[in-house]
Amino acid sequence: MKHYVEQMYTGCLAEAAYYIESNGEAAIIDPLREVEPYIQKAKERGAQIKYVFETHFHADFVSGHLDLAKKTGAKIVYGPTAEPNFDAYIAKDGEEFKIGNIIIKALHTPGHTLESTTYLLIDEEGKERYIFTGDTLFIGDVGRPDLAVKGNLTEKELAGLLYESLRNKILTLPDDVIVYPGHGAGSACGKNIGKETFDTLGNQKKKNWALQNISKENFIKEATTGLLPPPQYFPKNALLNKLGYESIDNIIEREYIPLGVEEFKEKMKSGALVLDTRSPQDFANGHIPGSINIGLDGGPFAVWVGALIEDLKTPILLVTPEGREKEAIIRLARVGYENCLGYLEGGMLAWQNAGEKIADIHQIDAAEFAKRYKAENITVIDVRKPTEYEKSHLDKAKNIPLDFIQKHLHEFSKNEKYYIHCAGGYRSMIASSILKRNGIENIVDVKGGYSAISQQEGLPLVEIACSC
Secondary structure: OOOEEEEEEEOOOOEEEEEEEEOOEEEEEOOEOOOHHHHHHHHHOOOEEEEEEOOOOOOOOOEOHHHHHHHHOOEEEEOOOOOOOOOOEEOOOOOEEEEOOEEEEEEEOOOOOOOOEEEEEEOOOOOEEEEEEEOOEOOOOEOOOOOOOOOOOOHHHHHHHHHHHHHHHHOOOOOOOEEEEOEOOOOOOOOOOOOOOOEEHHHHHHHOHHHOOOOHHHHHHHHHOOOOOOOOOHHHHHHHHHHOOOOHHHHHHHHOOEEOHHHHHHHHHOOOEEEEOOOHHHHHHOEOOOOEEOOOOOOOHHHHHHHHOOOOOOOEEEEOOOOOHHHHHHHHHOOOOOOEEEEEOOHHHHHHHOOOOOEOOEEEOHHHHHHHHHHOOOEEEEOOOHHHHHHEEEOOOEEOOHHHHHHHHHHOOOOOOEEEEOOOOHHHHHHHHHHHHOOOOOEEEEOOHHHHHOOOOOOOEEEOOOOO
């Protein structure tokens, strides 16, 4: 029977895991922390998971290698130089692993991290078919060289290693090989990852800047220029992946606890953070005072949790859309947050029915915003990323990216009114909730964000032409 390969993509993390199968044997590459989908997939297809291949120590999520190995008996495999604090097989460069009638060949491709390894699938006829590149090679980009767990190499030295890895291990492969990367657009593991989640190597040789005929010096310069600081949770997740972590089954059992209003309030008094995962609109209409909003839908929930809640051990109380409590717990655990104290049973309706105080956030649409902008001298805060702001923004709008807003709280006055916008409304509500939690009450959220603002007539937009 012909081999089977499936990309199992998770949009919240812009992460791709892979299910590979041949003749009743299977392997998983870079699994997420909740492993039941992979186990179920193998069960449905009548296969036994034999290997869990890890491309490197991931920084942006906690992998499921330990739970998957424990539940299936699969062997965990890392590439050369990896030093995990648990039982795993360390592959040699070029070593081959048999899965049914196919072979997975480990190609050591250091650069993103020292242990980074690409896995090459060789099919039943001996043809090189796919490369699973992890964060070594993305579609349109390469992995950033500043996220290594440990080591004495600088990011420029790692970028130099990446240059050699691409040329000595990747570019030598046939053009019809399919590139299956570890991430797609939206991941902070690369600077400018393309929206596609796979491509032929031949096409990438034409389109990916990193595979062009450039000097090592220029490659290093390009790979290390314009890197924003990585989200603060990255090194913490990388260490969890290297040192080991608690089973997600234990976490769900411990944290999936319904709390009545009074219990919820008692835990709030102890200093727990109330995380409201409903939509921005629902949050604006009414929320528990002091809570912050990071919606399960509309944006990369786990990424923003990781960027904005600094301590993985922060005690968290959840307010969720009905029926999505367990999902929220799992998605928090994906990025290492394991101290959820429970969720508000009955949600905001229960809070409201109990007569508890409710806060809201004032919103206006883009048309009303345009009127006020033209008639008044208003203060506008644009919380998009610098690259978005530089491409096009409203004249006199101040750019304070959401990623770093907590470091800029001292710049806000409690006596001034602020109009907050992002691209579409997801991030601006997160920013508004953080500001309100910190005593900045006079805020107005602009619905539809810059996408809607830029459609209004007569507003002075600053557009920077692309020089490329």
